[in-house]
Amino acid sequence: MPDLATPLIAWYRENARDLPWRRPGFGAWGTLVSEFMLQQTPVSRVVPHLEAWLERWPTPSALAADAPAEAVRQWANLGYPRRALWLHRAAVEIRDRHGGVVPRDVDALLALTGIGDYTARAVAVFAYGDRHPVVDTNTRRVLARAVEARAQPAPPARRDLAAMEAVLPEADADAAVMNAAAMELGATVCVARSPRCDVCPISDRCAWRAAGYPDTGDNRRRQARYEGSDRQARGAVLRALRDAPAHRVALTDVAADWPDALQRDRAIDSLIADGLAEASEGYLSLPT
DNA sequence: GAGCCGTGGCA
DNA sequence: TTGCCAAGGCT
Structure with a gap:
């Protein structure tokens, strides 16, 4: 050597x-x-x-x-x-x-x-x-x-x-x-x-x-393709939370413009599972 | 061990 | 435009 x-x-x-x-x-x-x-x-x-x-x-x-x-x-x-x-x-x-x-x-x-x-x-x-x-x-x-x-x-x-x-x-x-x-x-x-x-x-x-x-x-x-992926959807949801006042957005408004509603909901669920988001009384927020 | 997880710059 | 690449780690 x-x-x-x-x-x-x-x-x-x-x-x-x-x-x-x-x-x-x-x-x-x-x-x-x-x-x-x-x-x-x-x-x-x-x-x-x-x-x-x-x-x-x-x-x-x-x-x-x-x-x-x-x-x-x-x-x-x-x-x-x-x-x-x-x-x-x-x-x-x-x-x-x-x-x-x-x-x-x-x-x-x-x-x-x-x-x-x-x-x-x-x-x-x-x-x-x-x-x-x-x-x-x-x-x-x-x-x-x-x-x-x-x-x-x-x-x-x-x-x-x-x-x-x-x-x-x-x-x-x-x-x-x-x-x-x-x-x-x-x-x-x-x-x-x-x-x-x-x-x-x-x-x-x-x-x-x-x-x-x-x-x-x-x-x-x-690496899996990013465009159109669940990762991209998660990124959009989390960006919305970061940018929102008090880090809190009504669940119906989160990434509302995302083209695939099922994918958006899947992203929200996985973020909650990861502890990166919390859902309460119709709102999604960053973890307290 | 394979799949998954963000974002942006660069060729 | 698309794919590669970036001082990884967790499930």
Whole structure:
């Protein structure tokens, strides 16, 4: 296995983007909030929302003291609004189970609502400096190409953690930078379409490049069409609630212009089932 | 493990 | 216009 860490770390020190969560002393709560927002949402859209969020709720207890509806409203159009609800629940759990301090232990982090393998380790590594493999979609693509000589990674699996562990330096601080560097390379150089191998710091040891960029197929899961989907209908309903005075709309008026009434009703029911909406006395509202 | 869950930018 | 892609997680 060629040494990927040395050139990646050196490259990262020179080329890392200046992002809010990379500022010294950003804090574990800020890191946690940023990681929730970054789950499937691009960096450029997250940055302004993150700063507004932390200004309003500087600690987990501050968020926990507010209503879930406020979290969902503040989430605005970041997408996947269940994350706002889960972040609020996590804040309550941090207040009640951890004295208001974001836990450092990976298992404790994994036990929080909305935190999985990626986010738990990202917090432990980037906020606390501990040594764990942090594997996101960028890292999976970098490892698939550099190590496995594949054009695209396989779907996410637990073995991805072992694959990253295998290329991680021993020292905690180096391992943390390596984790960030692999993600950064995947986000800015080793991108999904049209990778920029001419500026890649590990192109001389990339297995995919050495093999002549073979087309190894693509096992990635396809996203369902969004236009006309239930997800779009849910988005329309929730947008109406966010924009309404007191986050409350008469049930008969919610997304009344939606072309498919059955689909609209299905969306309302599923939002209620998810805890993102509540129905009472003929009105639909955000969760209190 | 597969399907589901928002939103917007870009080719 | 359509499909791809984005610091995932839950059921």
